[in-house]
Amino acid sequence: MTSPAKFRKDKEIIAEYETQVKEIRAQLAEQLKCLDQQCELRVQLLQDLQDFFRKKAEIETDYSRNLEKLAERFLAKTRSTKDHQLRKEQNVLSPVSCWNLLLAQVKGESRDHATLSDLYLNNIIPRFAQVSDDSGRLFKKSKEVGLQLQEDLIKVLNELHAVMKTYHMYNTDSMNAESKLKEAEKQEEKQMGRSVRQEERLTPRSPDALASVRLDDKHVRRSSVKKIEKMKEKRQAKYTENKLKAIKARNEYLLVLEATNSCVFKYYIHDLSDLINCCDLGYHASVNRALRTYLSAEFNVEQSRHRGLEGIENAAENLEPNGDKQRLMETYNSVFCPPCASTSSPTWATRWGRCVPSPPCTGNCCSGANSSRTASLPSASRTKR
Amino acid sequence: MTSPAKFRKDKEIIAEYETQVKEIRAQLAEQLKCLDQQCELRVQLLQDLQDFFRKKAEIETDYSRNLEKLAERFLAKTRSTKDHQLRKEQNVLSPVSCWNLLLAQVKGESRDHATLSDLYLNNIIPRFAQVSDDSGRLFKKSKEVGLQLQEDLIKVLNELHAVMKTYHMYNTDSMNAESKLKEAEKQEEKQMGRSVRQEERLTPRSPDALASVRLDDKHVRRSSVKKIEKMKEKRQAKYTENKLKAIKARNEYLLVLEATNSCVFKYYIHDLSDLINCCDLGYHASVNRALRTYLSAEFNVEQSRHRGLEGIENAAENLEPNGDKQRLMETYNSVFCPPCASTSSPTWATRWGRCVPSPPCTGNCCSGANSSRTASLPSASRTKR
Numbered sequence: 001m002t003s004p005a006k007f008r009k010d011k012e013i014i015a016e017y018e019t020q021v022k023e024i025r026a027q028l029a030e031q032l033k034c035l036d037q038q039c040e041l042r043v044q045l046l047q048d049l050q051d052f053f054r055k056k057a058e059i060e061t062d063y064s065r066n067l068e069k070l071a072e073r074f075l076a077k078t079r080s081t082k083d084h085q086l087r088k089e090q091n092v093l094s095p096v097s098c099w100n101l102l103l104a105q106v107k108g109e110s111r112d113h114a115t116l117s118d119l120y121l122n123n124i125i126p127r128f129a130q131v132s133d134d135s136g137r138l139f140k141k142s143k144e145v146g147l148q149l150q151e152d153l154i155k156v157l158n159e160l161h162a163v164m165k166t167y168h169m170y171n172t173d174s175m176n177a178e179s180k181l182k183e184a185e186k187q188e189e190k191q192m193g194r195s196v197r198q199e200e201r202l203t204p205r206s207p208d209a210l211a212s213v214r215l216d217d218k219h220v221r222r223s224s225v226k227k228i229e230k231m232k233e234k235r236q237a238k239y240t241e242n243k244l245k246a247i248k249a250r251n252e253y254l255l256v257l258e259a260t261n262s263c264v265f266k267y268y269i270h271d272l273s274d275l276i277n278c279c280d281l282g283y284h285a286s287v288n289r290a291l292r293t294y295l296s297a298e299f300n301v302e303q304s305r306h307r308g309l310e311g312i313e314n315a316a317e318n319l320e321p322n323g324d325k326q327r328l329m330e331t332y333n334s335v336f337c338p339p340c341a342s343t344s345s346p347t348w349a350t351r352w353g354r355c356v357p358s359p360p361c362t363g364n365c366c367s368g369a370n371s372s373r374t375a376s377l378p379s380a381s382r383t384k385r
Numbered sequence: 386m387t388s389p390a391k392f393r394k395d396k397e398i399i400a401e402y403e404t405q406v407k408e409i410r411a412q413l414a415e416q417l418k419c420l421d422q423q424c425e426l427r428v429q430l431l432q433d434l435q436d437f438f439r440k441k442a443e444i445e446t447d448y449s450r451n452l453e454k455l456a457e458r459f460l461a462k463t464r465s466t467k468d469h470q471l472r473k474e475q476n477v478l479s480p481v482s483c484w485n486l487l488l489a490q491v492k493g494e495s496r497d498h499a500t501l502s503d504l505y506l507n508n509i510i511p512r513f514a515q516v517s518d519d520s521g522r523l524f525k526k527s528k529e530v531g532l533q534l535q536e537d538l539i540k541v542l543n544e545l546h547a548v549m550k551t552y553h554m555y556n557t558d559s560m561n562a563e564s565k566l567k568e569a570e571k572q573e574e575k576q577m578g579r580s581v582r583q584e585e586r587l588t589p590r591s592p593d594a595l596a597s598v599r600l601d602d603k604h605v606r607r608s609s610v611k612k613i614e615k616m617k618e619k620r621q622a623k624y625t626e627n628k629l630k631a632i633k634a635r636n637e638y639l640l641v642l643e644a645t646n647s648c649v650f651k652y653y654i655h656d657l658s659d660l661i662n663c664c665d666l667g668y669h670a671s672v673n674r675a676l677r678t679y680l681s682a683e684f685n686v687e688q689s690r691h692r693g694l695e696g697i698e699n700a701a702e703n704l705e706p707n708g709d710k711q712r713l714m715e716t717y718n719s720v721f722c723p724p725c726a727s728t729s730s731p732t733w734a735t736r737w738g739r740c741v742p743s744p745p746c747t748g749n750c751c752s753g754a755n756s757s758r759t760a761s762l763p764s765a766s767r768t769k770r
Binding site: 020023024027030031034038041042045048049051052055056059062063066067070073074077090094095096098099102103106264265268269272273276277280283284285287288291292294295298299302305306309312313316317319320321324325328329332334335336337338339 | 405408409412415416419423426427430433434436437440441444447448451452455458459462475479480481483484487488491649650653654657658661662665668669670672673676677679680683684687690691694697698701702704705706709710713714717719720721722723724
């Protein structure tokens with residue numbers, strides 16, 4: 001490569017590096033902007049979660065109140081039934097049991113949804129608020145740290161730029177000195193060649209004339225050679241000096257380049273990752289805990305609801321006409337019990353023999369629709385003959 | 386037992402039977418009243434169930450609408466985000482996934498509760514209305530049948546009363562005739578005894594006087610004995626006739642008593658039970674079906690809700706800062722990717738050897754926070770010496 005081409009390349013390299021540094025600066029700014037945006041979105045998300053649970057708490061409270069009112073409306077009706085006995089009697093019937101369980105279920109659901117609402121307001125929302133505060137603080141702190149890291153990186157990049165420029169300057173100087181030295185060497189070679197050719201051309205002349213010409217020429221040539229040699233030496237010294245400077249600058253450049261590379265590597269591979277870690281510190285775990293609280297509450301509601309429904313299912317399975325008939329007959333024993341012999345008239349009991357084994361009318365008398373109850377009308381009259 | 390005592394007993398028996406029949410009549414009326422009351426209570430219960438589900442349907446609709454509004458409020462916010470790209474980018478982050486699932490869950494719950502409301506109105510309430518109509522009709526029909534059965538029973542009881550009275554009348558007549566016959570027999574015995582004593586007293590007198598007295602006495606005694614005998618015969622005949630009547634009446638009475646006993650037995654043991662069965666016909670099964678429909682709907686809601694919650698639980702478990710960091714860096718690849726060698730300048734790439742292996746900046750470039758990304762700043766410059 002020729003020197004001017006080499007020089008052009010060096011200039012291009014510096015320009016390209018400058019472009020790259022400019023791009024990196026822009027990227028660093030973008031990184032902070034991106035983190036800012038993430039922070040904003042996160043705070044917004046946490047705000048949305050709080051608003052969501054606040055509104056849901058309202059909805060659950062409403063729902064709970066309505067269910068409570070619904071259950072109370074019918075429970076109050078049952079309670080207001082003046083005939084306490086009738087209420088007690090009705091409760092033994094299987095459809096009434098189902099109805100009571102339905103009302104109990106609604107009351108239970110009302111209670112559960114009130115609990116949900118309470119939990120949203122007093123546990124989940126404060127958790128998200130806390131996470132939001134923490135996130136904001138962490139982002140702010142992380143951004144400060146990030147800015148510091150970026151400043152440090154920029155400093156290193158600028159240093160590389162400086163040593164790069166110095167190296168290229170010294171390298172250019174060294175190359176210039178080298179080319180000048182080469183020029184001097186060429187001149188010297190040319191001078192040497194001219195002297196030899198002149199000597200050969202002058203040999204056929206008279207010895208005296210030849211001798212005087214030779215002396216003159218020799219004198220001129222010697223001073224010219226001396227001048228060239230002196231210049232060459234000067235240029236050699238200059239070149240050596242510049243070459244040394246360039247080598248020193250190159251070593252400096254290589255060291256700074258290595259340092260910069262590891263800085264860039266550290267920043268992009270570790271620092272950025274750590275920065276994001278700092279922003280995220282505890283965020284996922286806190287959101288997880290808040291969601292676990294929410295889920296646990298919802299699962300509790302589900303279980304309680306399920307138990308209630310199973311109770312109703314069980315009661316629905318026990319909807320059984322025969323059992324109810326028996327219970328009705330037991331409850332209204334006096335109404336459904338077959339007539340019995342009057343116990344106050346032993347004569348009557350004795351007189352109507354079939355009546356004797358029939359026990360006085362108690363609850364046992366009519367138990368079992370198909371139990372053999374003794375019909376107690378007077379049987380054969382044993383008249384005296 | 387003396388006749389008057391026996392007569393008193395008979396009267397008591399009839400009076401007691403009358404009391405018993407009166408009690409049975411009252412009991413029969415009570416039975417119908419009891420069935421009426423049961424019908425009323427049943428219709429009331431079914432009305433309450435309908436009112437309950439109607440009101441609950443309203444509550445569920447309200448709840449569903451509120452949940453829908455809640456979900457839509459936040460979903461609309463997401464949709465209105467102008468930056469479609471940003472939305473897509475955010476959705477890959479694990480807390481945003483949780484948030485989206487929460488909203489989906491609320492939307493799902495809204496849908497489920499609307500379904501519940503719909504099912505209450507269009508399935509469960511009509512079922513209960515149908516059961517109520519059927520119950521009313523069945524009770525009416527059963528009451529008619531019950532009244533007929535009771536009338537038949539009363540008829541039989543009245544018949545027993547009649548034959549009982551007849552028997553007691555004939556029995557009394559028979560006993561009266563018997564006592565009169567006995568009286569006649571006693572008189573006859575007395576008359577016989579008096580004749581013998583008079584004859585013994587008159588034996589010591591003169592034969593003529595004795596003979597005339599004897600003839601006179603004999604004549605008187607004979608006519609008296611004859612009269613007594615005639616009366617005895619008459620009474621015997623009367624007694625025999627009455628006794629026969631009483632026996633006939635007793636047989637009639639025994640037959641009717643037997644029939645009445647089995648009628649009473651049949652009514653109390655079978656008919657009443659059948660009557661209640663008629664009233665209950667299909668009632669328990671229908672209520673069971675309606676409740677099963679309700680339960681199945683509720684269990685469906687529970688399952689759907691549970692699946693949603695499990696989804697959120699899963700998402701909460703996947704809340705993971707490292708994954709999010711990686712996704713963020715992949716999404717904002719150009720912002721977080723380490724600087725690369727300009728691909729438009731092959732010389733540069735060649736010149737800075739370390740840059741050569743670094744690929745052009747693609748998504749793969751930055752995958753994995755700890756992946757060995759090639760720092761791409763210029764490395765050792767191979768200067769020409």
